[in-house]
Amino acid sequence: MSSQVRILASALGVALAGGLAAAAISHAAEKPAPALAYTADGKLVAPQNYRTWVYLSTGVDMAYLEGPPPSQHTFDSVFVDPASYAAFQKTGTWPDKTVMVLEVRKGQARGSINKAGVFQTDRVGVEYHVKDVARFKTDGWAFFPASGAPLPQDSACNKCHEQHGAVDTTFVQFYPTLLPKAQEMKTMSAAYLAEEAAAK
Amino acid sequence: MSSQVRILASALGVALAGGLAAAAISHAAEKPAPALAYTADGKLVAPQNYRTWVYLSTGVDMAYLEGPPPSQHTFDSVFVDPASYAAFQKTGTWPDKTVMVLEVRKGQARGSINKAGVFQTDRVGVEYHVKDVARFKTDGWAFFPASGAPLPQDSACNKCHEQHGAVDTTFVQFYPTLLPKAQEMKTMSAAYLAEEAAAK
Numbered sequence: 001m002s003s004q005v006r007i008l009a010s011a012l013g014v015a016l017a018g019g020l021a022a023a024a025i026s027h028a029a030e031k032p033a034p035a036l037a038y039t040a041d042g043k044l045v046a047p048q049n050y051r052t053w054v055y056l057s058t059g060v061d062m063a064y065l066e067g068p069p070p071s072q073h074t075f076d077s078v079f080v081d082p083a084s085y086a087a088f089q090k091t092g093t094w095p096d097k098t099v100m101v102l103e104v105r106k107g108q109a110r111g112s113i114n115k116a117g118v119f120q121t122d123r124v125g126v127e128y129h130v131k132d133v134a135r136f137k138t139d140g141w142a143f144f145p146a147s148g149a150p151l152p153q154d155s156a157c158n159k160c161h162e163q164h165g166a167v168d169t170t171f172v173q174f175y176p177t178l179l180p181k182a183q184e185m186k187t188m189s190a191a192y193l194a195e196e197a198a199a200k
Numbered sequence: 201m202s203s204q205v206r207i208l209a210s211a212l213g214v215a216l217a218g219g220l221a222a223a224a225i226s227h228a229a230e231k232p233a234p235a236l237a238y239t240a241d242g243k244l245v246a247p248q249n250y251r252t253w254v255y256l257s258t259g260v261d262m263a264y265l266e267g268p269p270p271s272q273h274t275f276d277s278v279f280v281d282p283a284s285y286a287a288f289q290k291t292g293t294w295p296d297k298t299v300m301v302l303e304v305r306k307g308q309a310r311g312s313i314n315k316a317g318v319f320q321t322d323r324v325g326v327e328y329h330v331k332d333v334a335r336f337k338t339d340g341w342a343f344f345p346a347s348g349a350p351l352p353q354d355s356a357c358n359k360c361h362e363q364h365g366a367v368d369t370t371f372v373q374f375y376p377t378l379l380p381k382a383q384e385m386k387t388m389s390a391a392y393l394a395e396e397a398a399a400k
Protein backbone atom coordinates (compact mmCIF):
# COMPACT_ATOMS: atom_id res chain seq x y z
CA MET A 1 0.00 0.00 0.00
CA SER A 2 2.65 2.50 0.98
CA SER A 3 4.71 1.61 -2.08
CA GLN A 4 1.67 2.33 -4.23
CA VAL A 5 1.23 5.70 -2.58
CA ARG A 6 4.86 6.48 -3.25
CA ILE A 7 4.50 5.49 -6.89
CA LEU A 8 1.44 7.69 -7.22
CA ALA A 9 3.25 10.62 -5.64
CA SER A 10 6.01 10.11 -8.15
CA ALA A 11 3.55 10.03 -11.05
CA LEU A 12 1.88 13.20 -9.81
CA GLY A 13 5.27 14.84 -9.56
CA VAL A 14 5.90 14.15 -13.24
CA ALA A 15 2.53 15.59 -14.21
CA LEU A 16 3.03 18.73 -12.18
CA ALA A 17 6.53 19.25 -13.64
CA GLY A 18 4.93 18.99 -17.06
CA GLY A 19 3.10 22.28 -16.54
CA LEU A 20 -0.25 20.88 -15.38
CA ALA A 21 -0.03 22.33 -11.89
CA ALA A 22 -2.68 25.02 -12.27
CA ALA A 23 -5.13 22.69 -14.00
CA ALA A 24 -4.64 19.98 -11.36
CA ILE A 25 -5.25 22.36 -8.47
CA SER A 26 -8.33 23.83 -10.12
CA HIS A 27 -9.68 20.36 -10.77
CA ALA A 28 -9.08 19.29 -7.17
CA ALA A 29 -11.13 22.20 -5.91
CA GLU A 30 -14.05 21.29 -8.14
CA LYS A 31 -14.65 17.64 -7.27
CA PRO A 32 -13.23 14.72 -5.32
CA ALA A 33 -10.52 12.52 -6.78
CA PRO A 34 -11.83 9.97 -9.29
CA ALA A 35 -12.45 6.47 -7.93
CA LEU A 36 -10.33 4.93 -10.67
CA ALA A 37 -6.62 5.76 -10.84
CA TYR A 38 -3.48 3.86 -11.76
CA THR A 39 0.14 4.01 -10.76
CA ALA A 40 2.72 4.83 -13.40
CA ASP A 41 3.36 1.11 -13.95
CA GLY A 42 -0.30 0.17 -14.42
CA LYS A 43 -1.29 -1.02 -10.95
CA LEU A 44 -4.54 0.15 -9.41
CA VAL A 45 -4.35 2.92 -6.83
CA ALA A 46 -6.22 1.21 -4.00
CA PRO A 47 -9.23 3.34 -2.98
CA GLN A 48 -8.74 4.25 0.68
CA ASN A 49 -12.32 5.30 1.35
CA TYR A 50 -14.33 2.45 -0.16
CA ARG A 51 -16.07 1.78 3.16
CA THR A 52 -17.99 5.03 2.61
CA TRP A 53 -18.94 3.97 -0.93
CA VAL A 54 -22.26 2.31 -1.70
CA TYR A 55 -22.70 -1.18 -0.27
CA LEU A 56 -24.15 -3.81 -2.60
CA SER A 57 -24.37 -7.03 -0.60
CA THR A 58 -22.65 -9.61 1.58
CA GLY A 59 -22.48 -13.38 1.23
CA VAL A 60 -21.14 -15.88 3.73
CA ASP A 61 -19.08 -18.94 2.73
CA MET A 62 -20.20 -18.62 -0.89
CA ALA A 63 -18.53 -20.94 -3.41
CA TYR A 64 -19.04 -21.46 -7.13
CA LEU A 65 -17.64 -25.01 -7.02
CA GLU A 66 -18.79 -27.97 -4.95
CA GLY A 67 -16.57 -28.81 -1.98
CA PRO A 68 -16.44 -29.53 1.73
CA PRO A 69 -17.64 -26.83 4.15
CA PRO A 70 -14.90 -24.37 5.11
CA SER A 71 -13.11 -24.64 8.45
CA GLN A 72 -13.28 -20.83 8.83
CA HIS A 73 -16.36 -18.74 8.02
CA THR A 74 -15.74 -15.98 5.49
CA PHE A 75 -17.86 -12.97 4.54
CA ASP A 76 -17.57 -11.34 1.10
CA SER A 77 -18.95 -7.79 0.86
CA VAL A 78 -19.07 -5.66 -2.28
CA PHE A 79 -18.90 -1.86 -2.51
CA VAL A 80 -19.10 0.38 -5.59
CA ASP A 81 -18.13 4.00 -6.11
CA PRO A 82 -21.14 6.30 -5.60
CA ALA A 83 -21.15 7.87 -9.08
CA SER A 84 -21.32 4.46 -10.76
CA TYR A 85 -24.07 3.34 -8.39
CA ALA A 86 -26.08 6.44 -9.28
CA ALA A 87 -25.55 5.72 -12.98
CA PHE A 88 -26.77 2.14 -12.51
CA GLN A 89 -29.93 3.40 -10.88
CA LYS A 90 -30.66 5.37 -14.05
CA THR A 91 -29.52 2.93 -16.74
CA GLY A 92 -29.50 -0.55 -15.23
CA THR A 93 -25.86 -1.06 -16.18
CA TRP A 94 -22.37 0.20 -15.35
CA PRO A 95 -20.71 3.31 -16.75
CA ASP A 96 -17.09 3.42 -17.84
CA LYS A 97 -14.70 3.88 -14.86
CA THR A 98 -16.79 1.83 -12.45
CA VAL A 99 -14.79 0.52 -9.47
CA MET A 100 -16.12 -2.39 -7.44
CA VAL A 101 -14.39 -3.54 -4.26
CA LEU A 102 -14.70 -7.04 -2.83
CA GLU A 103 -13.81 -7.06 0.86
CA VAL A 104 -13.21 -10.38 2.61
CA ARG A 105 -13.59 -10.68 6.38
CA LYS A 106 -13.37 -13.52 8.85
CA GLY A 107 -16.58 -14.67 10.49
CA GLN A 108 -16.84 -15.48 14.17
CA ALA A 109 -19.67 -17.45 15.79
CA ARG A 110 -19.30 -16.75 19.51
CA GLY A 111 -18.32 -13.40 20.91
CA SER A 112 -19.76 -10.76 23.24
CA ILE A 113 -23.41 -11.71 23.73
CA ASN A 114 -23.76 -13.54 20.41
CA LYS A 115 -24.85 -17.17 20.81
CA ALA A 116 -25.57 -18.32 17.25
CA GLY A 117 -24.87 -17.41 13.65
CA VAL A 118 -21.80 -15.53 12.49
CA PHE A 119 -20.60 -11.92 12.61
CA GLN A 120 -17.71 -10.17 10.85
CA THR A 121 -14.30 -9.49 12.33
CA ASP A 122 -10.87 -8.91 10.73
CA ARG A 123 -10.38 -8.01 7.10
CA VAL A 124 -8.37 -10.74 5.42
CA GLY A 125 -8.46 -9.66 1.80
CA VAL A 126 -9.57 -7.15 -0.78
CA GLU A 127 -9.88 -7.33 -4.57
CA TYR A 128 -11.04 -4.91 -7.27
CA HIS A 129 -13.08 -5.20 -10.44
CA VAL A 130 -12.87 -2.12 -12.64
CA LYS A 131 -14.35 -1.03 -15.95
CA ASP A 132 -12.07 0.90 -18.24
CA VAL A 133 -13.06 0.39 -21.85
CA ALA A 134 -10.05 2.08 -23.38
CA ARG A 135 -7.59 0.07 -21.30
CA PHE A 136 -9.12 -3.42 -21.11
CA LYS A 137 -10.06 -4.48 -24.60
CA THR A 138 -11.74 -7.86 -24.07
CA ASP A 139 -14.93 -6.76 -22.37
CA GLY A 140 -13.88 -3.48 -20.76
CA TRP A 141 -13.24 -4.97 -17.32
CA ALA A 142 -10.24 -6.13 -15.30
CA PHE A 143 -9.65 -7.75 -11.92
CA PHE A 144 -6.90 -6.43 -9.67
CA PRO A 145 -5.61 -8.27 -6.62
CA ALA A 146 -4.93 -6.24 -3.47
CA SER A 147 -1.70 -5.08 -5.03
CA GLY A 148 -0.02 -5.68 -8.35
CA ALA A 149 -0.94 -5.82 -12.01
CA PRO A 150 -4.39 -6.76 -13.32
CA LEU A 151 -5.17 -10.41 -13.92
CA PRO A 152 -4.78 -11.43 -17.58
CA GLN A 153 -7.86 -10.72 -19.65
CA ASP A 154 -8.38 -14.48 -20.09
CA SER A 155 -8.13 -15.29 -16.35
CA ALA A 156 -10.59 -17.70 -14.76
CA CYS A 157 -12.22 -14.73 -13.00
CA ASN A 158 -12.75 -12.86 -16.26
CA LYS A 159 -14.13 -15.92 -18.04
CA CYS A 160 -16.53 -16.87 -15.25
CA HIS A 161 -17.84 -13.32 -14.95
CA GLU A 162 -18.28 -13.04 -18.72
CA GLN A 163 -20.18 -16.34 -18.82
CA HIS A 164 -22.31 -15.99 -15.69
CA GLY A 165 -22.51 -12.32 -14.66
CA ALA A 166 -26.11 -11.10 -14.94
CA VAL A 167 -25.19 -7.58 -16.08
CA ASP A 168 -22.06 -6.47 -17.95
CA THR A 169 -19.86 -9.26 -16.46
CA THR A 170 -20.91 -8.46 -12.86
CA PHE A 171 -22.87 -10.69 -10.49
CA VAL A 172 -25.90 -8.45 -10.18
CA GLN A 173 -27.90 -11.62 -9.47
CA PHE A 174 -26.36 -11.45 -5.98
CA TYR A 175 -27.02 -7.70 -5.43
CA PRO A 176 -30.63 -7.44 -4.34
CA THR A 177 -30.96 -3.67 -4.71
CA LEU A 178 -29.65 -3.73 -8.30
CA LEU A 179 -31.38 -6.81 -9.71
CA PRO A 180 -34.86 -5.23 -9.92
CA LYS A 181 -33.40 -2.26 -11.80
CA ALA A 182 -31.67 -4.55 -14.30
CA GLN A 183 -34.92 -6.45 -14.79
CA GLU A 184 -36.82 -3.19 -15.29
CA MET A 185 -34.26 -1.83 -17.76
CA LYS A 186 -33.76 -5.20 -19.49
CA THR A 187 -29.99 -5.01 -19.21
CA MET A 188 -29.33 -8.62 -18.26
CA SER A 189 -27.01 -10.59 -20.50
CA ALA A 190 -28.40 -13.15 -22.95
CA ALA A 191 -26.11 -15.81 -21.46
CA TYR A 192 -27.44 -15.20 -17.95
CA LEU A 193 -31.07 -15.20 -19.06
CA ALA A 194 -30.56 -18.47 -20.95
CA GLU A 195 -28.87 -20.02 -17.92
CA GLU A 196 -31.72 -19.00 -15.62
CA ALA A 197 -34.34 -20.25 -18.05
CA ALA A 198 -32.55 -23.61 -18.32
CA ALA A 199 -32.42 -23.94 -14.51
CA LYS A 200 -36.21 -23.77 -14.20
CA MET B 201 -44.91 4.38 3.86
CA SER B 202 -47.12 6.61 1.74
CA SER B 203 -49.17 7.51 4.81
CA GLN B 204 -45.97 8.64 6.56
CA VAL B 205 -45.09 10.79 3.57
CA ARG B 206 -48.53 12.31 3.68
CA ILE B 207 -48.20 13.03 7.39
CA LEU B 208 -44.81 14.64 6.82
CA ALA B 209 -46.22 16.80 4.04
CA SER B 210 -48.93 17.88 6.43
CA ALA B 211 -46.38 18.73 9.13
CA LEU B 212 -44.31 20.73 6.68
CA GLY B 213 -47.44 22.57 5.62
CA VAL B 214 -47.99 23.71 9.20
CA ALA B 215 -44.40 24.92 9.53
CA LEU B 216 -44.55 26.85 6.28
CA ALA B 217 -47.88 28.42 7.19
CA GLY B 218 -46.24 29.48 10.45
CA GLY B 219 -43.95 31.89 8.65
CA LEU B 220 -40.88 29.67 8.31
CA ALA B 221 -41.06 29.40 4.53
CA ALA B 222 -38.07 31.56 3.70
CA ALA B 223 -35.85 29.97 6.31
CA ALA B 224 -36.82 26.48 5.24
CA ILE B 225 -36.11 27.14 1.57
CA SER B 226 -32.78 28.74 2.35
CA HIS B 227 -31.82 25.80 4.54
CA ALA B 228 -32.84 23.29 1.88
CA ALA B 229 -30.57 24.96 -0.64
CA GLU B 230 -27.61 24.73 1.72
CA LYS B 231 -27.62 21.08 2.66
CA PRO B 232 -29.56 17.82 2.26
CA ALA B 233 -32.51 16.96 4.47
CA PRO B 234 -31.50 15.79 7.95
CA ALA B 235 -31.40 12.03 8.46
CA LEU B 236 -33.63 12.29 11.52
CA ALA B 237 -37.20 13.56 11.14
CA TYR B 238 -40.53 12.76 12.74
CA THR B 239 -44.13 12.83 11.69
CA ALA B 240 -46.50 15.15 13.51
CA ASP B 241 -47.58 12.28 15.77
CA GLY B 242 -44.05 11.24 16.77
CA LYS B 243 -43.32 8.41 14.34
CA LEU B 244 -40.01 8.27 12.53
CA VAL B 245 -39.93 9.44 8.93
CA ALA B 246 -38.37 6.34 7.36
CA PRO B 247 -35.16 7.33 5.54
CA GLN B 248 -35.64 6.39 1.89
CA ASN B 249 -31.97 6.53 0.91
CA TYR B 250 -30.29 4.53 3.68
CA ARG B 251 -28.76 2.12 1.18
CA THR B 252 -26.43 4.96 0.13
CA TRP B 253 -25.49 5.64 3.78
CA VAL B 254 -22.40 4.17 5.37
CA TYR B 255 -22.45 0.39 5.82
CA LEU B 256 -21.26 -0.93 9.19
CA SER B 257 -21.52 -4.72 9.02
CA THR B 258 -23.62 -7.79 8.31
CA GLY B 259 -24.25 -10.84 10.43
CA VAL B 260 -25.98 -14.05 9.42
CA ASP B 261 -28.39 -15.97 11.70
CA MET B 262 -27.12 -14.06 14.75
CA ALA B 263 -28.98 -14.63 18.03
CA TYR B 264 -28.42 -13.33 21.55
CA LEU B 265 -30.27 -16.26 23.12
CA GLU B 266 -29.59 -19.99 22.80
CA GLY B 267 -32.00 -21.88 20.56
CA PRO B 268 -32.33 -24.28 17.66
CA PRO B 269 -30.87 -23.29 14.27
CA PRO B 270 -33.31 -21.29 12.14
CA SER B 271 -35.20 -22.92 9.30
CA GLN B 272 -34.58 -19.85 7.12
CA HIS B 273 -31.22 -18.02 6.90
CA THR B 274 -31.40 -14.33 7.76
CA PHE B 275 -28.90 -11.52 7.19
CA ASP B 276 -28.86 -8.41 9.39
CA SER B 277 -27.04 -5.40 7.93
CA VAL B 278 -26.55 -2.05 9.64
CA PHE B 279 -26.23 1.37 7.99
CA VAL B 280 -25.64 4.77 9.59
CA ASP B 281 -26.13 8.29 8.26
CA PRO B 282 -22.89 9.65 6.78
CA ALA B 283 -22.56 12.68 9.07
CA SER B 284 -22.77 10.54 12.20
CA TYR B 285 -20.26 8.07 10.77
CA ALA B 286 -17.85 10.93 10.10
CA ALA B 287 -18.34 12.18 13.67
CA PHE B 288 -17.62 8.70 15.04
CA GLN B 289 -14.35 8.61 13.10
CA LYS B 290 -13.28 11.76 14.95
CA THR B 291 -14.64 11.11 18.43
CA GLY B 292 -15.15 7.35 18.82
CA THR B 293 -18.80 7.83 19.76
CA TRP B 294 -22.12 8.96 18.30
CA PRO B 295 -23.33 12.53 17.97
CA ASP B 296 -26.88 13.62 18.73
CA LYS B 297 -29.30 12.87 15.82
CA THR B 298 -27.55 9.67 14.80
CA VAL B 299 -29.78 7.34 12.77
CA MET B 300 -28.90 3.66 12.45
CA VAL B 301 -30.85 1.33 10.18
CA LEU B 302 -31.04 -2.44 10.64
CA GLU B 303 -32.04 -4.13 7.40
CA VAL B 304 -33.11 -7.77 7.47
CA ARG B 305 -32.90 -9.92 4.33
CA LYS B 306 -33.55 -13.54 3.55
CA GLY B 307 -30.56 -15.72 2.80
CA GLN B 308 -30.53 -18.25 -0.02
CA ALA B 309 -28.04 -21.11 -0.39
CA ARG B 310 -28.43 -22.27 -3.98
CA GLY B 311 -29.04 -19.91 -6.86
CA SER B 312 -27.36 -18.95 -10.13
CA ILE B 313 -23.87 -20.47 -9.98
CA ASN B 314 -23.64 -20.50 -6.18
CA LYS B 315 -23.03 -23.96 -4.73
CA ALA B 316 -22.35 -23.32 -1.04
CA GLY B 317 -22.79 -20.69 1.62
CA VAL B 318 -25.57 -18.11 1.63
CA PHE B 319 -26.31 -14.89 -0.27
CA GLN B 320 -28.90 -12.17 0.32
CA THR B 321 -32.24 -11.87 -1.41
CA ASP B 322 -35.51 -10.16 -0.42
CA ARG B 323 -35.77 -7.55 2.30
CA VAL B 324 -38.06 -8.84 5.04
CA GLY B 325 -37.71 -6.15 7.67
CA VAL B 326 -36.21 -2.86 8.73
CA GLU B 327 -35.79 -1.22 12.14
CA TYR B 328 -34.27 2.03 13.35
CA HIS B 329 -32.17 3.08 16.34
CA VAL B 330 -31.93 6.84 16.75
CA LYS B 331 -30.21 9.19 19.15
CA ASP B 332 -32.17 12.27 20.14
CA VAL B 333 -31.14 13.46 23.57
CA ALA B 334 -33.87 16.05 24.00
CA ARG B 335 -36.62 13.60 23.08
CA PHE B 336 -35.53 10.30 24.65
CA LYS B 337 -34.62 10.96 28.24
CA THR B 338 -33.40 7.58 29.48
CA ASP B 339 -30.15 7.28 27.57
CA GLY B 340 -30.83 9.46 24.54
CA TRP B 341 -31.76 6.58 22.24
CA ALA B 342 -34.96 4.98 20.93
CA PHE B 343 -35.85 2.02 18.74
CA PHE B 344 -38.48 2.41 16.04
CA PRO B 345 -40.09 -0.49 14.24
CA ALA B 346 -40.61 -0.19 10.46
CA SER B 347 -43.62 1.96 11.18
CA GLY B 348 -45.24 3.25 14.31
CA ALA B 349 -44.24 4.80 17.60
CA PRO B 350 -40.88 4.21 19.31
CA LEU B 351 -40.55 1.25 21.63
CA PRO B 352 -40.95 2.19 25.31
CA GLN B 353 -37.73 3.43 26.88
CA ASP B 354 -37.68 0.34 29.11
CA SER B 355 -38.15 -2.14 26.23
CA ALA B 356 -36.08 -5.31 26.10
CA CYS B 357 -34.15 -3.82 23.17
CA ASN B 358 -33.27 -0.67 25.13
CA LYS B 359 -32.24 -2.63 28.21
CA CYS B 360 -30.07 -5.11 26.33
CA HIS B 361 -28.33 -2.35 24.38
CA GLU B 362 -27.74 -0.34 27.55
CA GLN B 363 -26.26 -3.37 29.31
CA HIS B 364 -24.21 -4.86 26.48
CA GLY B 365 -23.56 -2.22 23.82
CA ALA B 366 -19.85 -1.47 23.58
CA VAL B 367 -20.29 2.24 22.82
CA ASP B 368 -23.19 4.50 23.79
CA THR B 369 -25.77 1.64 23.79
CA THR B 370 -24.74 0.44 20.29
CA PHE B 371 -23.16 -2.89 19.38
CA VAL B 372 -19.88 -1.47 18.13
CA GLN B 373 -18.32 -4.81 19.11
CA PHE B 374 -19.94 -6.18 15.93
CA TYR B 375 -18.83 -3.30 13.64
CA PRO B 376 -15.24 -4.04 12.68
CA THR B 377 -14.43 -0.64 11.17
CA LEU B 378 -15.63 1.21 14.30
CA LEU B 379 -14.26 -0.97 17.09
CA PRO B 380 -10.60 0.06 16.62
CA LYS B 381 -11.61 3.73 16.78
CA ALA B 382 -13.54 3.18 20.02
CA GLN B 383 -10.54 1.36 21.47
CA GLU B 384 -8.23 4.19 20.41
CA MET B 385 -10.50 6.89 21.80
CA LYS B 386 -11.36 4.89 24.94
CA THR B 387 -15.09 5.38 24.47
CA MET B 388 -16.23 1.88 25.37
CA SER B 389 -18.71 1.55 28.21
CA ALA B 390 -17.57 0.37 31.64
CA ALA B 391 -20.22 -2.38 31.57
CA TYR B 392 -18.94 -3.72 28.25
CA LEU B 393 -15.31 -3.63 29.33
CA ALA B 394 -16.16 -5.47 32.56
CA GLU B 395 -18.13 -8.07 30.61
CA GLU B 396 -15.26 -8.67 28.19
CA ALA B 397 -12.74 -8.89 31.03
CA ALA B 398 -14.92 -11.44 32.85
CA ALA B 399 -15.23 -13.57 29.68
CA LYS B 400 -11.47 -14.06 29.48
